[in-house]
Amino acid sequence: MRSALCALRSLLVLAVSGVLSTPLTANPYLPANDAEVLATLPAGAHHEGLAARRLARGRLDVAIPLAQFYIGQARASGDLRFLGYAEAVLAPWVAGSTPDPAALVLQATLQQSRHEFAAALATLDRSLGAKPDDPQAWLTRATVLRVLGRYTEAQAACTQFMRWAGAGVGLICRQSIEGMAGHLESAYSALKELSTQGMLGAELAWRESELGEMAVRLGRDPDAERWFRDGLDVDPHDFYVRAALADLLLRQHRDAEVLHLLQGQESIEPLLLRLAIAQRHLHDPNFTRSRELLQSAFEAEAARGEAVHRREQARFLLDVQDRPEEALAAALANWAVQREPDDALVLVNAARRIGDMRRAGPALEFVRTQGLQDARLASTPEAPS
Amino acid sequence: MLVGAMLLGAIPAQAHVASNGFLTLRIDGARIDGALELAVRDAEIAVGLDSNQDGVVTWGEVRAAQAALAAYLGRHLELAAANGGCALSFGALQINDRVDGNYLWQPFTAECPASIQQLSITYRLLDEEDPSHRGLLTLTAQGVAQTAVLGGAHAVQIFDLKSPSRFNAFVEYFQAGVWHIWSGIDHLLFLLSLLLPAVLIRRNHHWAAVPAAAPAFLNILKVVTAFTLAHSITLSLAAFDVVRLPSRITESIIAASIVVAAVNNVFPVVTEARWRIAFAFGLLHGFGFAAVLSEMGLPQGARLLSLVAFNLGVEAGQLAVVTAIMPFAYALRATQLYRRGLMPWGSTAIAGVALVWLVQRAMG
Numbered sequence: 001m002r003s004a005l006c007a008l009r010s011l012l013v014l015a016v017s018g019v020l021s022t023p024l025t026a027n028p029y030l031p032a033n034d035a036e037v038l039a040t041l042p043a044g045a046h047h048e049g050l051a052a053r054r055l056a057r058g059r060l061d062v063a064i065p066l067a068q069f070y071i072g073q074a075r076a077s078g079d080l081r082f083l084g085y086a087e088a089v090l091a092p093w094v095a096g097s098t099p100d101p102a103a104l105v106l107q108a109t110l111q112q113s114r115h116e117f118a119a120a121l122a123t124l125d126r127s128l129g130a131k132p133d134d135p136q137a138w139l140t141r142a143t144v145l146r147v148l149g150r151y152t153e154a155q156a157a158c159t160q161f162m163r164w165a166g167a168g169v170g171l172i173c174r175q176s177i178e179g180m181a182g183h184l185e186s187a188y189s190a191l192k193e194l195s196t197q198g199m200l201g202a203e204l205a206w207r208e209s210e211l212g213e214m215a216v217r218l219g220r221d222p223d224a225e226r227w228f229r230d231g232l233d234v235d236p237h238d239f240y241v242r243a244a245l246a247d248l249l250l251r252q253h254r255d256a257e258v259l260h261l262l263q264g265q266e267s268i269e270p271l272l273l274r275l276a277i278a279q280r281h282l283h284d285p286n287f288t289r290s291r292e293l294l295q296s297a298f299e300a301e302a303a304r305g306e307a308v309h310r311r312e313q314a315r316f317l318l319d320v321q322d323r324p325e326e327a328l329a330a331a332l333a334n335w336a337v338q339r340e341p342d343d344a345l346v347l348v349n350a351a352r353r354i355g356d357m358r359r360a361g362p363a364l365e366f367v368r369t370q371g372l373q374d375a376r377l378a379s380t381p382e383a384p385s
Numbered sequence: 386m387l388v389g390a391m392l393l394g395a396i397p398a399q400a401h402v403a404s405n406g407f408l409t410l411r412i413d414g415a416r417i418d419g420a421l422e423l424a425v426r427d428a429e430i431a432v433g434l435d436s437n438q439d440g441v442v443t444w445g446e447v448r449a450a451q452a453a454l455a456a457y458l459g460r461h462l463e464l465a466a467a468n469g470g471c472a473l474s475f476g477a478l479q480i481n482d483r484v485d486g487n488y489l490w491q492p493f494t495a496e497c498p499a500s501i502q503q504l505s506i507t508y509r510l511l512d513e514e515d516p517s518h519r520g521l522l523t524l525t526a527q528g529v530a531q532t533a534v535l536g537g538a539h540a541v542q543i544f545d546l547k548s549p550s551r552f553n554a555f556v557e558y559f560q561a562g563v564w565h566i567w568s569g570i571d572h573l574l575f576l577l578s579l580l581l582p583a584v585l586i587r588r589n590h591h592w593a594a595v596p597a598a599a600p601a602f603l604n605i606l607k608v609v610t611a612f613t614l615a616h617s618i619t620l621s622l623a624a625f626d627v628v629r630l631p632s633r634i635t636e637s638i639i640a641a642s643i644v645v646a647a648v649n650n651v652f653p654v655v656t657e658a659r660w661r662i663a664f665a666f667g668l669l670h671g672f673g674f675a676a677v678l679s680e681m682g683l684p685q686g687a688r689l690l691s692l693v694a695f696n697l698g699v700e701a702g703q704l705a706v707v708t709a710i711m712p713f714a715y716a717l718r719a720t721q722l723y724r725r726g727l728m729p730w731g732s733t734a735i736a737g738v739a740l741v742w743l744v745q746r747a748m749g
Binding site: 027028029030031033034035036037038039040041045046047048049050053079080081083084085087088091114267269293296297300303304305306308356 | 403404405407420424425426427429430431432433434435438440441442443444445447448477479480481483485486487490511513514515516517518519521532534748
């Protein structure tokens with residue numbers, strides 16, 4: 001209770017102090033000339049798309065692919081605006097007493113992206129109730145349950161996914177859950193040995209990112225690095241893999257390589273966070289700016305009353321701002337919502353910095369009972385400079 | 386092809402912030418000075434800036450779209466006072482850059498029909514295109530800032546601009562004082578430790594009932610008054626930032642004070658004039674109260690009043706507890722149950738709990 005209050009207090013303090021220091025003390029400027037580029041517009045970000053969106057209101061066969069396109073763009077660019085566009089497109093099709101099952105599955109994906117996990121599961125239940133053979137629905141369900149640390153249920157969802165999607169991808173689903181629930185070594189081998197014949201780009205990338213994550217938790221950073229780099233070759237926009245690789249480089253104190261890896265990616269917060277950590281270690285002059293940007297981004301999020309980035313916020317407080325008590329509070333608040341290995345890690349690191357491992361009790365207990373292996377939990381994290 | 390259409394793996398939830406606009410308003414009488422920040426990306430979706438369709442928005446294209454932008458804002462942002470709408474007039478556009486890209490910075494002024502007591506804001510930017518868009522508002526009037534999240538289900542919101550009435554501030558802080566003492570079990574336990582023996586008198590190494598009501602009442606009065614006076618002093622010093630102590634230290638010392646007071650009941654060292662202990666430790670408890678006040682902050686223009694109100698609330702809360710418990714203590718004072726049981730063993734229990742707190746708080 002106390003830590004929840006502390007977390008709330010930190011968020012409020014961030015929000016109030018932040019919002020109060022915006023615009024009228026902000027520094028707007030007049031660009032030097034007309035040719036100065038202010039924004040690049042990815043596909044789907046044009047005003048002209050309004051026509052397609054209006055069409056989608058009346059036609060499901062336009063709405064579904066359009067929503068899928070927007071969600072794919074969100075994934076590729078890291079820009080959550082696209083999720084808003086998808087939401088607008090799906091709205092008429094998920095409302096009412098007979099919502100379309102495929103539209104519901106996409107809606108659940110949106111909810112998952114916003115960390116509204118209970119809502120996502122409820123939406124998936126509605127969809128699967130109407131159409132139980134949609135592999136995407138089962139996969140999304142497995143993913144959400146995995147994030148929540150409910151591995152047995154996730155495994156059941158993977159089984160259903162495999163039934164409708166086939167053995168290849170089905171196995172990736174199964175083994176990634178197996179790897180969480182105490183069988184990391186065997187899951188890693190099984191996934192490595194999986195035949196990649198006939199696998200398409202997306203599947204290959206998925207397999208590689210899972211393998212990389214497993215290798216990290218086995219303490220095999222060199223292997224993990226290979227998997228992550230292969231994954232980035234297949235899909236350079238996968239910023240989840242890019243972030244994981246950046247973390248690996250940070251663990252090995254290869255801070256200069258982090259700067260290179262994340263060049264140009266400053267507008268994606270989780271990547272900006274890793275960049276800021278590396279800049280801090282290197283005493284890079286850009287560190288102050290990065291820190292300011294992150295601070296204002298977290299404040300805006302706190303002001304909205306949403307907390308999509310609680311894990312990043314905890315890490316920011318710990319590794320950039322050097323405020324371990326607040327970091328711990330944020331990490332505990334995060335842990336209440338999601339239970340991925342990285343969520344346990346930030347909590348354990350915060351407790352370790354404070355010098356009292358008991359404060360990370362909930363995560364340590366979970367790790368123990370689930371048999372979750374993670375070599376990073378045992379070692380000392382990168383020392384702050 | 387099934388696989389190609391599928392979205393494999395998780396969509397990493399860690400991405401940008403969602404779409405925010407920033408609205409700042411400063412109210413002075415009937416006039417509003419403000420600025421609206423809207424991401425270039427959002428302005429493009431709403432109004433269309435990339436006139437040559439080359440996938441890039443330049444400053445030149447933005448300047449050319451200023452009129453269209455002003456028209457859009459005029460249709461999607463409304464400010465109104467109680468007796469009518471406030472006409473917006475837009476100034477020269479500038480650019481502000483934030484973590485997720487460049488924002489258009491649109492300053493404006495608004496004139497309302499009369500001096501504004503209540504402001505109604507309707508924020509409907511991007512409501513058709515992006516239901517996740519929100520306007521983050523900071524509203525300043527008479528030196529007091531308010532914040533809010535506009536848009537979505539809360540597109541229309543009304544804001545009171547009267548400075549908080551002195552009466553309201555008084556009531557709010559009085560309540561906070563009462564609540565704090567009632568939920569501040571450490572303060573109560575300290576007081577209780579000093580009051581339990583107030584109905585007794587130390588004679589020949591044991592406790593005897595005080596013979597009459599008057600001495601008991603006087604004891605209680607002295608202890609409570611001393612405690613009250615002491616913590617009012619330090620609370621005021623801390624509230625006006627004259628003196629500060631880190632909370633880990635004050636919390637630990639407060640726990641220690643309870644241990645001392647409670648143990649003193651079991652192994653009496655100070656048996657007369659317990660009000661001195663009350664005063665000495667009361668000074669430290671005052672810093673504990675100050676921590677709460679610093680969370681709430683004191684409202685401008687009513688700082689002293691709110692501080693006094695908070696103090697009075699603490700006193701009232703204390704008084705309620707004392708008048709609830711002490712009559713029972715007085716009635717039971719002659720019994721073995723009280724003298725040999727409740728008082729010493731109750732004090733031991735209090736000391737035990739406080740010792741645990743002391744260890745926890747000192748260790749951090």
